[in-house]
Amino acid sequence: MAYRQGLDAETVLQAAIEMADVQGVEQLTLAALAAKLNVKTPSLYNHIKGLPDLRKQLSRRGLMLIKEAMVEAAIGKAEDEALLAAGFAYVIFARKQPGLYEAISSLPDYEDPELKEAGSQVVLFLLRILAPYGLSEEDALHVVRGFRSMVHGFASLEHRNGFRMELERDESLHRMLKTYLRGLRTAAE
Amino acid sequence: MAYRQGLDAETVLQAAIEMADVQGVEQLTLAALAAKLNVKTPSLYNHIKGLPDLRKQLSRRGLMLIKEAMVEAAIGKAEDEALLAAGFAYVIFARKQPGLYEAISSLPDYEDPELKEAGSQVVLFLLRILAPYGLSEEDALHVVRGFRSMVHGFASLEHRNGFRMELERDESLHRMLKTYLRGLRTAAE
DNA sequence: TATAATAACTAATATTATTAGTTTTGTAAA
DNA sequence: TTTACAAAACTAATAATATTAGTTATTATA
Numbered sequence: 251m252a253y254r255q256g257l258d259a260e261t262v263l264q265a266a267i268e269m270a271d272v273q274g275v276e277q278l279t280l281a282a283l284a285a286k287l288n289v290k291t292p293s294l295y296n297h298i299k300g301l302p303d304l305r306k307q308l309s310r311r312g313l314m315l316i317k318e319a320m321v322e323a324a325i326g327k328a329e330d331e332a333l334l335a336a337g338f339a340y341v342i343f344a345r346k347q348p349g350l351y352e353a354i355s356s357l358p359d360y361e362d363p364e365l366k367e368a369g370s371q372v373v374l375f376l377l378r379i380l381a382p383y384g385l386s387e388e389d390a391l392h393v394v395r396g397f398r399s400m401v402h403g404f405a406s407l408e409h410r411n412g413f414r415m416e417l418e419r420d421e422s423l424h425r426m427l428k429t430y431l432r433g434l435r436t437a438a439e
Numbered sequence: 440m441a442y443r444q445g446l447d448a449e450t451v452l453q454a455a456i457e458m459a460d461v462q463g464v465e466q467l468t469l470a471a472l473a474a475k476l477n478v479k480t481p482s483l484y485n486h487i488k489g490l491p492d493l494r495k496q497l498s499r500r501g502l503m504l505i506k507e508a509m510v511e512a513a514i515g516k517a518e519d520e521a522l523l524a525a526g527f528a529y530v531i532f533a534r535k536q537p538g539l540y541e542a543i544s545s546l547p548d549y550e551d552p553e554l555k556e557a558g559s560q561v562v563l564f565l566l567r568i569l570a571p572y573g574l575s576e577e578d579a580l581h582v583v584r585g586f587r588s589m590v591h592g593f594a595s596l597e598h599r600n601g602f603r604m605e606l607e608r609d610e611s612l613h614r615m616l617k618t619y620l621r622g623l624r625t626a627a628e
Numbered sequence: 629t630a631t632a633a634t635a636a637c638t639a640a641t642a643t644t645a646t647t648a649g650t651t652t653t654g655t656a657a658a
Numbered sequence: 659t660t661t662a663c664a665a666a667a668c669t670a671a672t673a674a675t676a677t678t679a680g681t682t683a684t685t686a687t688a
Contacts, residue, residue, distance in 0.1 A: 443683080470676085480676075
């Protein structure tokens with residue numbers, strides 16, 4: 251009704267995050283978002299470039315927050331303990347903010363420079379945790395890929411109800427990471 | 440133009456798979472699919488229930504095929520060698536049929552009975568490969584979750600260009616699986 | 629050969645994103 | 659204090675989509 255709703259880009263993004271977390275990122279439409287903000291759909295275009303742009307913003311914010319969650323969880327910890335904590339933080343983030351996590355894991359392409367940057371931060375964080383292991387740069391990068399694959403795969407399958415057996419899920423995650431880390435300590439061949 | 444195009448459900452599904460593999464599952468619209476089949480959009484409804492149903496069919500077919508690819512790859516192999524082969528088959532399938540793989544990994548929910556069934560087949564296959572390891576049922580199920588998380592996570596990240604460093608990707612996959620399997624051989628504690 | 633089932637069609641509707649152009653409001657300069 | 663401008667909302671219109679209803683032509687079958 252009233253002109254000047256006091257909307258800005260951040261408010262729109264926050265509302266979009268809420269909608270995505272509650273209803274899933276597929277159900278996040280500009281029509282529904284505008285209704286939630288008591289505004290007509292075209293008004294959103296004063297704050298976003300369009301739906302694809304909004305989705306990209308969700309992905310970027312998600313990457314930033316999930317990295318922050320890992321950093322936070324690893325404070326005061328080192329080596330295996332730090333990696334374990336980071337891995338759990340990743341999965342717990344995906345549980346708490348399923349829509350945001352969906353946005354991370356369904357982004358069409360990492361080619362976008364802003365997403366690239368956000369993704370790099372995750373990789374750099376993991377490399378720093380791995381530093382005390384004394385791996386070569388190449389070895390460390392392979393480990394980073396392994397770690398990311400594990401936690402992303404776990405969170406993704408869990409998100410889609412891919413684990414249906416009656417079996418503690420945290421225990422599965424813990425074992426996977428511990429098993430991998432044990433393998434890392436053991437000399438190859 | 441001509442009535443009776445000779446369309447049936449399987450033909451429609453095949454065309455949908457092709458479109459998804461080439462253009463991505465997001466771009467798979469009934470409008471485009473109908474055009475490809477030289478038919479008007481509503482005609483598709485004689486063979487499918489709607490777009491969500493078609494997506495579900497893609498997911499189911501994808502799960503069946505990826506399981507078959509793993510079975511095929513593991514023929515004549517056992518234990519670590521079989522798991523390694525199955526893991527690579529999984530990732531290679533995702534590379535060859537990106538749209539179908541996307542359909543597997545973006546299915547909204549495994550709750551659907553048909554998808555449940557197809558997913559169970561994958562789990563049962565992995566359990567059979569794991570049999571010679573002499574694990575308890577519970578232990579084996581945790582390992583299955585770990586294995587699925589690893590290969591799905593790897594394929595998913597690779598699909599979205601998540602691996603951007605100059606680093607051989609097959610080598611990363613090989614190391615991840617080997618490291619995990621080595622950890623599995625090593626006693627816990 | 630007649631009839632029933634099926635597969636295509638046209639027409640219509642509802643939803644969506646997006647663009648263009650307009651009106652109102654808040655802010656800053658005169 | 660008034661005026662001018664930028665910004666944020668609006669209305670109206672368009673194009674694309676999926677879907678449903680109802681119709682017509684074709685095939686198969688009784």
